[in-house]
Amino acid sequence: MSENELNFDDKLMSMLHIIANEGINNAARGFSGLLGEKLTVNNPGVRMVELKEIPHILGGPENEAIGVYLRAEGDISGQIMLVIPYDKALELVDLLIGNPPNTTQELGSFERSALAEVGNQTGTFFINSLSSLTGLDVRPSPPAVMVDMVGAILDIIVATTGGVSEHVLLMEANFELGNRKVETNFWVIPDEKTLNAIRFGAS
C-alpha cells in the first residue's frame, strides 16, 4: 500500500458518513432481533484521525482493550477494526446479554465471542452498505478477536498500512438500551481503490 496521503475531501467524508449510518442502523436492527429489546446504535460522527492519535482516544497505548478485526475482500479491499477499552467492553457485554450493569467482571470465551459478534455484525453491515452503494462485490473475512494493549492492537494497522503518519477513518458508534449507553470506536482503513470506488460510485 502506498504511503501517499489519501485524499479525503468533503464529498467523500459525507458519503462515508452515509455508509456508516446505514451500516450501523442495519447492525442495530440485527442486535435488537437478537436481544428481543429495542437496542439503538447511533453514529454521531465520522472523522479522519492520525494513527498516532488513536492511543490517546483509547486511554493510552498501554491501556487494555479489546479489538475485533475484519478484512473486506473482493473487488475492493480494506480493513475494519472495532476497538473498545476493556472496562467499556464489560459494559457492552452486560448491555448485549441483558445483564444488570456491572455484572460482567472479566472477558471469558463466551464474552469474547459476544464481542466478536458485535464487530462481525457492525463490520459486515458496513461492508454490505458499501457494496450496495457502489455495486461492487465485497465480502467480509471472519473476525479475529484480541485482548491486549491498545498499542499492540494498533500495530496490526500500522504494520499492514506500512506507515506511521497514515490517517484512518474513525467512526463512533453509540449503543443505547433504555438509559444505558456505551460509546465505541471503529476505525476503517480503506485503500485508495476503495475510496475512489466510493467517490465515483456515489456520483
Added chain:
Amino acid sequence: MRDPISVGLGERVVSRDPEDVLVAYGLGSCLGIGMIDPVSRVCGLLHAVLPAKNNGTDPFNPKFVDSGINGLIEEMIKNGAMRNRLVIRMAGGANMLTAPGLSKTFDIGARNIESAHDVFQSLRMTLKSEDVGGTRGRTVRLYVGIGRMTVRVIGEKEVDL
C-alpha cells in the same frame, strides 16, 4: 519522579541523563531495541515498525528495523558510547492476528525479528537478551541511570529483560 519519555512508533531516543526512563508502550509486532553502554552510561531505545527500509530512504530511519539499528548505534556513538561496549536487548515482534487464514500473511512480527537478527549478525554484534514472538503485546522500559531494561505484558509484573 519525572515522567518517563515515550518512544513512539518509528522513533528512537538516546539519553545520558541518569534520571531518564525511556518507554516503548504496547509493542505488538513492533520491536523495542535497547542499547546500553555501561561505562559511559549512554542508553538508547528504538521503536521499529517494519522489517526493512526502502531504497533511497534515510539510512538511519528509525521506522525500519535495519536502518533503525544503524541509526541507534550511530547516535549512541555520537553521545559518547563505544560500539564494542554496547549491551543490546530486544523485545516485541508478536503475532497479534492469530485467526486462521489471516496470521501468515500478516506476521510482520516474525519478519521484524528475522530482520534484526540478520542485521546484528552482519554487524557482528550479539544480543544480550531477547523476549520476542508469541501473541501478546509488551511494554519495555529502559532505566538510563542503572542501565536496566524491563518488559511487561498485560496482567503481569514488570520483569528484567
